[in-house]
Amino acid sequence: MDRIRVALADDHPIVLAGIRSLLTADPGIELVGEATSGTDALPMIHSAGPDVAVVDVSMPGLNGLELTERVSGECPSTRVLVLTVHEDAAYVRPLLEAGARGYLLKRSAADDLLRAVHAVAAGGIYLDPSIASHALDSSTTTGRADADGGGEALSPRETETLRLIAQGFSNKEIARRIDVSVKSVETYKARAAEKLGLKTRAEIIRYAAARGWLDAFTLR
Template sequence: MTDGIRVLIVDDQHLIRLGFRLVLEAEPGIEVVGEASDGAEAVVLTAQLRPDVVLMDVRMPRLDGIAATERIVATQPDARILILTTFDLDDYAFAALRAGAGGFLLKDAQGAELISAVRAVHRGDAVLSPRVTRRMIELMGSPAEASAPPGYDELTAREREVFAAIAGGGTNAEIAGELFLSESTVKTHVSRVLAKIGARDRVHAVIIAHRHGLAGPAA
């Protein structure tokens, strides 16, 4: 399908790759285009296959998921990376988020959770719970004094509200409910916010908000 989601699975354990493949290939609109057993192979295959979403393990031989994520983000910015981890508060996973991943998923997630996460990352949502967002901010250290990031002055009042909601880890649906907007309208606002502040994705927007002291108590 030309409009399907193309997925690359990266994990050093064959059985885990097989399990994810079986779940994903049973879902209409999702195609597994390849598998990699380490980060180095993932970088090569991402360049060759141009997947929409990369399921990336963190702890692998040769090149780990953090370094692989950095290289892929630098060379294939359109690829969305979903980190796979054993623990939901794995510092390695947070490092990968800072490197440019769009979220992370526990390896023991149910099939429906895996499919939902792949679709969410593909459409630009961050796969992060509020608890994960708070922990990520903690690991980044103390924010700088409040200041406007580049492009912030160009945001409309509504876009600033959306930016604040993104900083709090809200999904499009949650933001729509909070601001009494349609999800399609929120999606448009999110795209404009990311473009104006120079954020590559929602996770990057959270980091920018924190660095400039704009992530308030809700975040």
């Protein structure tokens, strides 16, 4: 089985060394690059092409949010896992909007970093257990009503497409999984989002979490 290729970006050398030690202890992970600023991290990620990029939020040059946006747009095969000291759930939504697949607190890294890396690499979403419930509490009223059964019913294809989108799969991956064209996936996604009034990826993720679709990817 191929190892998960991981790149790191953090401007604190001690933290970087600690993360490196945790990752290299797992035989299923290969460390392929490191950077101490967002500015240096972007070309490193371009060059190394990791499966997962573990990035800090507060870095010189490009910050974690800007880096996540750039990586998501320019390196779609690389999934971003944010590793941060920020426990305020308000940080989560913009990072998910930017394309992050995971959000882990540094104080949880010793216990949960490897689990988060494996979950994100497998195509899932990982939210730190200590902030996930608070982040999900900010669900829109529409999302909560729909999760309780309100709103126009989705077709089985629309439901499956939305579930896989929330779990982090690309349109191409979804098309392969449900054996339809990429264009069909885009149509199912648009119809489902319109029916439920979901306008952003973060809203889709919160809707999915409220229905239990992410239970295999978060809080475990």
